[in-house]
């Protein structure tokens with residue numbers, strides 16, 4: 001039997017991360033019909049992670065990042081989180097709410113670098129969707145899968161994967177979401193190109209990255225923490241937030257201030273990635289032209305990409321208001 005990730009809506013075939021051969025599902029493992037490599041199942045999570053085979057000269061932080069997140073799964077859950085609490089929390093955030101409302105019925109969604117799987121689990125609560133959460137970190141996936149199982153979320157599946165060695169045929173998904181991940185790799189553009197190929201023609205990609213300008217506020221805080229021996233953590237609004245438990249605050253602190261690797265990017269750069277790889281710019285958070293983001297914003301309809309001056313003003317403006325969410329921005333493109 002060929003290995004597939006199945007849910008109420010669509011079946012997605014799996015391919016071998018080593019040779020792209022078909023994967024066959026057995027009760028306790030997954031085997032490649034071509035190269036015969038076997039991959040274990042860990043608590044129901046297929047371990048399909050395979051390392052990069054880049055030349056020795058090309059830097060590769062994949063192992064270092066894997067080791068970091070194995071110790072610090074991100075973003076982690078709060079003690080009181082239940083399906084209802086997750087739904088309420090997600091719907092308070094503009095991005096998750098709009099995504100949930102605007103993804104059409106019957107869609108297939110891949111979240112690359114899903115971490116502890118909050119977004120994948122939230123999106124999978126709606127009937128008729130197929131959501132796959134993939135990450136390199138098994139510890140995060142175990143938390144994600146426990147939450148999924150305990151809350152009987154039927155639309156979501158999790159698997160372990162290196163985003164540079166995808167386990168899906170090209171053009172498998174209507175939506176590929178990759179939030180806060182590519183900037184923790186050695187080659188964000190190659191990562192974008194690799195996961196971009198998994199989007200169907202007419203489908204959408206959503207990429208969240210640290211911004212070169214907006215993240216300067218975080219850089220300043222990192223420096224202040226370093227000189228104060230980490231005693232000034234109250235300067236970070238997320239750490240001051242009383243609603244979060246210690247585990248989530250620690251995960252945020254380590255992810256933001258002690259991460260072994262991060263890079264920073266600009267609106268113009270990601271729009272260039274879109275153009276070079278057959279994607280049309282649709283929208284962004286914050287908006288590229290500088291208007292305010294409406295509560296009923298259409299994520300998947302074309303909007304003005306803005307000018308270089310617009311970009312500069314928006315990105316530096318975000319820095320001046322304190323680099324909300326660590327100076328993060330999201331760009332949405334449609335595959336032509």
Ligand SMILES: C[S@@+](CC[C@H](N)C(=O)[O-])C[C@H]1O[C@@H](n2cnc3c(N)ncnc32)[C@H](O)[C@@H]1O
Nearest residue numbers: 069113114115135136137161162163179180181
């Ligand atoms: C900052 S967390 C973001 C988690 C989640 N997307 C969110 O927004 O909360 C970055 C995630 O990227 C994953 N990651 C980094 N490099 C990866 C790679 N090469 N393949 C798969 N996942 C990777 C890490 O394991 C980690 O869970």
